[in-house]
Structure formats: structure tokens, C-alpha cells
Amino acid sequence: MIKAQPIPDPLSERELQILQLIAHSASNQEIRQELMIAIDTVKRHVSNIFAKLGVQNRVQAIRQAREFDLLDEDPEHFERGRSMRVCLTLTAVRLAHLHISLIFTKLACYDRMSKK
Numbered sequence: 001m002i003k004a005q006p007i008p009d010p011l012s013e014r015e016l017q018i019l020q021l022i023a024h025s026a027s028n029q030e031i032r033q034e035l036m037i038a039i040d041t042v043k044r045h046v047s048n049i050f051a052k053l054g055v056q057n058r059v060q061a062i063r064q065a066r067e068f069d070l071l072d073e074d075p076e077h078f079e080r081g082r083s084m085r086v087c088l089t090l091t092a093v094r095l096a097h098l099h100i101s102l103i104f105t106k107l108a109c110y111d112r113m114s115k116k
Helices: 013-023 028-035 039-053 058-067 075-115
Strands: none
16 A cells, blocks of 8 residues: 655645535535635635645645545544534524523513613
């Protein structure tokens, strides 16, 4: 088995995450939503990835990433990670709803107290 050569300019952890999403056909918008970052940040990371890999597009980036053995090719690993992020996002949404409910309850109490 031939061992992959090290990449001359290593990718950051975030760039590796984005590269993994690119390999799963995610658009910039989908990457933005998945990682909860600004679209301009996604574009900057994608440009950095292309520069570091010496490529011009996503297909070339995926091919080069495979040559450097940068991708986690285990689909279960990717789906587990995505499922965990979805669960965490849903938990955050539920907590936000609880917080909003608590605020409205306090406002209702203050309103009743001010009418007395």
C-alpha cells in the first residue's frame, strides 16, 4: 500500500471540515448552514483550500484531497457527525424557545403587577 505524501501547506481543522462537506456535494449555502458561519467565511475557506491543494475547482479539490488522504471516506462517520450537529441544533432551538417563554411569562407578571 502506497502511503500518501504530506500536504505542503496543511489545512486547518475548519478547512478539513469544509473539504469533507465539499466531498459530500454540499454547496456553499449548505456548508454555511451546517457550520453556522457566514457565507463569505465559507468562500474564503474554499479559496484557501483550493490554493493549498493547488486546484481550481471542487472536483479537482476532492481528487487531490483523496491523493493526500485528507478525506474521511466512512459515510457512517459523516452521518453520525451530522446527526449529532442536528441534535445539538434542535436542543439549542428548544432552549431558545424556553428562554422566550420565560421572558413572556415574566413580562406578563410585570404587566399584572403594574396594573395593581
